[in-house]
Amino acid sequence: MADSNFVPRATSHVILDLDGTLLNTDAITNEVLKVFIMRYGKKWDSRKAHRIVGRTPAEAAAIIVEDYELSCTLEEFISQITPMFFDQWCNIKPLPGSNRLIKHLTSHGIPMALASNSPKSNIEEKISFHEGWKEAFSVIVGGDEVNMGKPSPEIFVEAAKRLNVDPSTCLVVEDSLPGVTAGKEAGMLVVAVPSIPKQGGLYNSADEVINSLLDLRLEKWGLPPFDDWVEDTLPIEPCYIGGPVVKGFGRGSKILGIPTANLPAENFSSVLSEHTSGVYFGWAGLSSRGIFKMVMSIGWNPYFDNAEKTVEPWLLHDFGEDFYGEELRLAIVGYIRPEANFPTLESLIARIHEDGRIAERALDLPIYAGYKDSPYLKIACNEVAFTDRPV
Template identity: 40%
Template sequence: MTQKDSAAGICKDYDLPLTPDQYIKEITPMYREKWLQAKPLPGANRLIKHLHKHGVPFALASNSLQEYIDAKISHQRGWKEYFSVILGSDQVKSGKPSPYLFEEAAKRMGVDAAQCLVIEDSLVGVRAANAAKMKVVAVPPHSEADCSSLADSVLHSLLEFQPELWGLPPFEDWVDNALPIEPIHVRGVSVTGSVCEVSENGTPALRDQVFGFYFGWAKVDVQKSFKVMVSIGWDHCSCISKRKFHICIIDGNNEHLSHHQIQLLLVGYLRGLNSKDITSMNVEVLEDYKSIASASLDLPMFLHHACEPLFPEASPEDSFCSDEKE
């Protein structure tokens, strides 16, 4: 929704003693504090830099107000300079799901709307792309699964995106079947055997778009860390869908992690998951991926992360450089 529509709906649903404008005035400072902590989705910076490097014009068209977009992206390095056009809903007649945002973005880039590809994470955005007669790839959170029926393609993660399928230059950053990624930190993981769940007391929940096969390090305590391969998916077997983690120690067995609270530092990506991967894993396939992950973690482009603090707020000594080989 646009901000005004959202504010009006919240005031009505919660019977707040405020007008929508009063609510916006009260809530906006809280939002601004949260924007400082916002992180790009996995693969977002990679795609932005790739398109910019190859001279492909691309726009940011959001239902947010232009003022808020500028504030949000000011915390993301290079974004303001990389986007050819940055457009808010207050600069067109109406926002998504109307087509005007996307049509105006195409016009300002000097391209035909029919030749544009939209990447969206919401149903309302997919509908806007459809209305503008643009192709659309959806990378939705779990709650926006309705995108599937309307998008030309649906991905679980931007790391799955293949530009060449859409007439764009292919990525060239894979290293021997492994993709270096911006580190993903996960804490508060409770381990029982190889099936793990993120505890409620850990860091805020991982974004839904953290999905697929990853590798990195698992830390049990200050003295012990292990090379691991991790699959992260969704378990739909119960009435309520839950995150499902499978963690495999690469050089050893999972007994070292069982019944511990562990922290993960994921630095590489192997591929996405399919439904069979989530329910079971062929042993040969698993060993192949463990072999790729093990070799990759010895390469400088992955290994240098081992000496970084596990979390930005961690002390310098709380790093993986104290790795104990087992």
């Protein structure tokens, strides 16, 4: 939180942003702009994407035309690129925790509103591809229904008006700085879920900054708590990935004391874009060796200051030898915690070992144990006697 002495007040209504908060619009935006910019002989720089996050469509278009010195007018840019975005809306995936949050609030009768800088017709079209979303929101306010978009508070004030509640009773969940500013100026409590990696420090005006919707604790704001955590873990929809081990018993293994299987990030771009950074766990099938419990990180690893997002599984078994180059397949079944900064290497190592103990216990539970029998994991292994292998 921005203020360590802040005491949360109870809220009764939730107002959500859409793009970057509930939907992984950034992935589609980068792909569309990459293709579009190429038409003008330019190369899209995803590192500049933060400049258009939270902007109205017209503002974002103006920034791109200026930054890339495109030989088209603003009107031409919008008319040319809009159909390209329309064609991709059906492919936008929910961000981790979006469906969980919407279903939870709906089941507890908590009124919700959507407030986005996008035109209302665009909002309705985007959410139409996600079952139950349109019915979940009693109010939808688009940027074309107010005089000024975020960071003006007008869109949130209008949402509260349509909900027929005082703004002070509303909790806003936002991914952008303009959205956070708008929510606070509207007199609302704001939880920020930054969509730009490693930028949480810029959101100090928010009442709380969290890593992802998976880390949202509604009870802090007087709302019904989630009841789906199991033994300090959160079950998630299983995800299966795999590839050859680039380094086994490499740098990570020697420092952490746990067999680390480094996987080439370029092979898992879709997984990396769909999963929030954090610590996960599940099962690992290693060719010729069997199936083992594992805990893993997805993210930038703040301590080592990685330049790019990575996948780092740690196998919870003492192999005693390297396994470089072997085929490794992973079944990610649960979530433990967000990625975090640690003051010392020793504190990082201690926490990773604690994560391992949590994963060890959890994977014995029926809700997770069955996934070790996945055919996907067994395909990675030469026909070995799995029952003879420790799990």
